[in-house]
Amino acid sequence: xxxxxxxxxxxxxxxxxxxxxxxxxxxxxxxxxxxxxxxxxxxxxxxxxxxxxxxxxxxxxxxxxxxxxxxxxxxxxxxxxxxxxxxxxxxxxxxxxxxxxxxxxxxxxxxxxxxxxxxxxxxxxxxxxxxxxxxxxxxxxxxxxxxxxxxxxxxxxxxxxxxxxxxxxxxxxxxxxxxxxxxxxxxxxxxxxxxxxxxxxxxxxxxxxxxxxxxxxxxxxxxxxxxxxxxxxxxxxxxxxxxxxxxxxxxxxxxxxxxxxxxxxxxxxxxxxxxxxxxxxxxxxxxxxxxxxxxxxxxxxxxxxxxxxxxxxxxxxxxx
Amino acid sequence: xxxxxxxxxxxxxxxxxxxxxxxxxxxxxxxxxxxxxxxxxxxxxxxxxxxxxxxxxxxxxxxxxxxxxxxxxxxxxxxxxxxxxxxxxxxxxxxxxxxxxxxxxxxxxxxxxxxxxxxxxxxxxxxxxxxxxxxxxxxxxxxxxxxxxxxxxxxxxxxxxxxxxxxxxxxxxxxxxxxxxxxxxxxxxxxxxxxxxxxxxxxxxxxxxxxxxxxxxxxxxxxxxxxxxxxxxxxxxxxxxxxxxxx
Ligand SMILES: Cc1cc2nc3c(=O)[nH]c(=O)nc-3n(C[C@H](O)[C@H](O)[C@H](O)COP(=O)(O)OP(=O)(O)OC[C@H]3O[C@@H](n4cnc5c(N)ncnc54)[C@H](O)[C@@H]3O)c2cc1C
Numbered sequence: 001x002x003x004x005x006x007x008x009x010x011x012x013x014x015x016x017x018x019x020x021x022x023x024x025x026x027x028x029x030x031x032x033x034x035x036x037x038x039x040x041x042x043x044x045x046x047x048x049x050x051x052x053x054x055x056x057x058x059x060x061x062x063x064x065x066x067x068x069x070x071x072x073x074x075x076x077x078x079x080x081x082x083x084x085x086x087x088x089x090x091x092x093x094x095x096x097x098x099x100x101x102x103x104x105x106x107x108x109x110x111x112x113x114x115x116x117x118x119x120x121x122x123x124x125x126x127x128x129x130x131x132x133x134x135x136x137x138x139x140x141x142x143x144x145x146x147x148x149x150x151x152x153x154x155x156x157x158x159x160x161x162x163x164x165x166x167x168x169x170x171x172x173x174x175x176x177x178x179x180x181x182x183x184x185x186x187x188x189x190x191x192x193x194x195x196x197x198x199x200x201x202x203x204x205x206x207x208x209x210x211x212x213x214x215x216x217x218x219x220x221x222x223x224x225x226x227x228x229x230x231x232x233x234x235x236x237x238x239x240x241x242x243x244x245x246x247x248x249x250x251x252x253x254x255x256x257x258x259x260x261x262x263x264x265x266x267x268x269x270x271x272x273x274x275x276x277x278x279x280x281x282x283x284x285x286x287x288x289x290x291x292x293x294x295x296x297x298x299x300x301x302x303x304x305x306x307x308x309x310x311x312x313x314x315x316x317x318x319x320x
Numbered sequence: 321x322x323x324x325x326x327x328x329x330x331x332x333x334x335x336x337x338x339x340x341x342x343x344x345x346x347x348x349x350x351x352x353x354x355x356x357x358x359x360x361x362x363x364x365x366x367x368x369x370x371x372x373x374x375x376x377x378x379x380x381x382x383x384x385x386x387x388x389x390x391x392x393x394x395x396x397x398x399x400x401x402x403x404x405x406x407x408x409x410x411x412x413x414x415x416x417x418x419x420x421x422x423x424x425x426x427x428x429x430x431x432x433x434x435x436x437x438x439x440x441x442x443x444x445x446x447x448x449x450x451x452x453x454x455x456x457x458x459x460x461x462x463x464x465x466x467x468x469x470x471x472x473x474x475x476x477x478x479x480x481x482x483x484x485x486x487x488x489x490x491x492x493x494x495x496x497x498x499x500x501x502x503x504x505x506x507x508x509x510x511x512x513x514x515x516x517x518x519x520x521x522x523x524x525x526x527x528x529x530x531x532x533x534x535x536x537x538x539x540x541x542x543x544x545x546x547x548x549x550x551x552x553x554x555x556x557x558x559x560x561x562x563x564x565x566x567x
Contacts, residue, residue: 010480070479072449072459095445097480101461104449108418113530116444129534136440138337142535181458181492185474186485195481201567225567236498243464243498244478249333249440250357251498258566269333272440275539279564281556282545292545297559301550313557314567 003029004088005056006079007038008098012045016198017094019054021154023162024121025092026055031124034089038168039082041075042067052168060086060173071180072101080109081175088149095153096197103153113145116153136249136272156197157255196245199228201258204247206232208263208284208303212240217307218262224314232264248273263303266291283307321377323367324430326421327396328356329389330441339536355392358436361503362496366466367434368400369501378402382424384409384417390519397514398506404519412529418450419527425455431490437462437497448495458492464499
């Protein structure tokens with residue numbers, strides 16, 4: 001028996017989301033009296049054995065070039081084989097882009113119950129129950145998995161990365177990998193920027209910014225904080241900002257440590273995607289803006305005056 | 321060209337979220353129901369656009385749900401679906417629902433199965449992937465663009481911090497999100513036509529759910545906002561740094 005963790009990589013580098021999943025999986029393994037093992041697919045440029053510090057004891061590495069392009073169908077087959085071979089009782093993914101594609105496939109393949117978007121460790125005192133977000137963060141549900149094998153997809157930023165383990169034993173896992181049917185023709189990445197779902201700090205702005213030409217000050221603040229950028233839906237709809245920055249109930253759901261909302265009214269659909277943020281700061285000139293009710297800190301004021309001062313103050317703090 | 325679009329019924333985005341029966345059931349009192357926005361705005365509308373380019377295409381809708389899903393199914397027909405299939409069962413868990421959809425898909429021999437990227441109530445993002453696995457088909461998730469030439473689909477999908485273009489021969493399962501299409505409003509002609517479009521009701525195949533909901537809860541309320549004067553932004557930064565330890 002083991003807890004098997006999918007170690008997701010990006011161009012050979014282990015994603016931060018995977019560090020969270022390893023920390024979570026190691027803790028769960030402790031709880032179940034078993035060990036946490038990892039599975040990594042394709043070329044990995046990092047030293048896998050060093051991932052032992054996140055609590056995984058052994059890493060099965062399927063180093064096959066076919067796996068350098070992500071294909072949920074191909075990945076699922078390989079992970080299923082590793083899960084079988086290691087006698088995995090629980091297989092854990094991040095509920096990130098890749099996890100959302102593979103975890104449900106693996107669940108259907110193994111007839112193993114899935115909880116996606118988990119936000120806490122399973123309660124294993126009496127059965128196996130996992131807490132997850134529902135209604136776009138407006139509520140949570142406790143889901144009981146009734147099958148022998150379980151699949152969990154952990155929400156990004158829901159579990160703290162923990163270190164303290166030693167070094168992991170890396171074992172090659174060889175299997176015949178058939179190429180998938182999906183041919184990737186082009187990959188575009190906004191290099192140097194923090195992916196929104198992985199970001200610890202998010203600076204988000206809405207219609208209160210009046211027009212796309214005013215985003216310079218928003219970018220400056222984000223830059224000073226090493227934050228990712230987000231926006232409200234009308235801002236994306238009006239093409240002031242790209243769609244992939246749209247957060248909310250019908251956009252991307254995020255849960256950073258710090259969410260700074262500038263010139264956003266705080267409509268229920270917007271809040272739904274961001275209300276799991278640990279700390280929320282609202283800057284709005286209207287003291288009646290609903291967002292203040294969901295905020296931890298706020299400034300009632302004109303964004304055009306407050307934001308540049310905010311950036312200066314952050315720079316001053318970081319400089320000292 | 322046969323397209324199957326999965327349609328889920330969800331509470332309106334402004335619905336009050338509350339629970340009954342000792343927090344084990346969603347309180348549907350006073351709730352307005354809508355088509356899950358991702359299914360409607362992106363998956364269905366894109367299917368309709370494909371049909372507008374290729375009039376030989378047919379669009380079937382599938383819903384797993386009880387009879388009270390019929391108003392939203394009619395709305396989807398009014399937007400432009402040709403025919404609907406309702407699998408007459410409450411949705412127990414995603415595996416149960418996906419198994420029912422896979423069964424419908426198998427029988428209908430579809431070239432393309434569209435789902436929304438997730439439902440706004442359960443937030444599972446799992447139906448597309450499960451259906452694809454059950455049908456042993458490729459799955460492209462979180463698609464933001466979808467083009468078709470003959471039997472080859474060219475798709476853009478979201479990846480962490482960017483996007484990816486890919487090509488795949490039909491049949492394929494695709495989950496749709498923002499970018500794919502723009503929301504439409506059904507017109508009078510569509511609404512009239514929808515009344516007589518076929519809405520078939522089929523009984524579910526026997527499938528054991530793999531999970532069950534043991535309870536719901538609401539997140540703890542915020543303690544209240546701490547306001548800082550706009551003339552003292554440095555104080556806000558200090559609080560965020562020292563008190564909230566946010567950076
Ligand atoms: C089905 C459905 C789904 C939806 N999904 C989403 C979603 O996923 N995400 C989302 O964001 N929205 C969503 N919406 C839209 C949502 O209801 C709101 O319309 C939207 O969030 C408002 O965006 P906003 O706050 O940027 O703009 P507004 O509501 O126009 O608010 C602008 C705010 O800026 C403030 N302001 C103006 N000038 C300044 C200034 N100089 N300085 C400081 N503050 C200023 C104003 O006081 C105001 O509060 C959805 C709506 C529906 C019906």
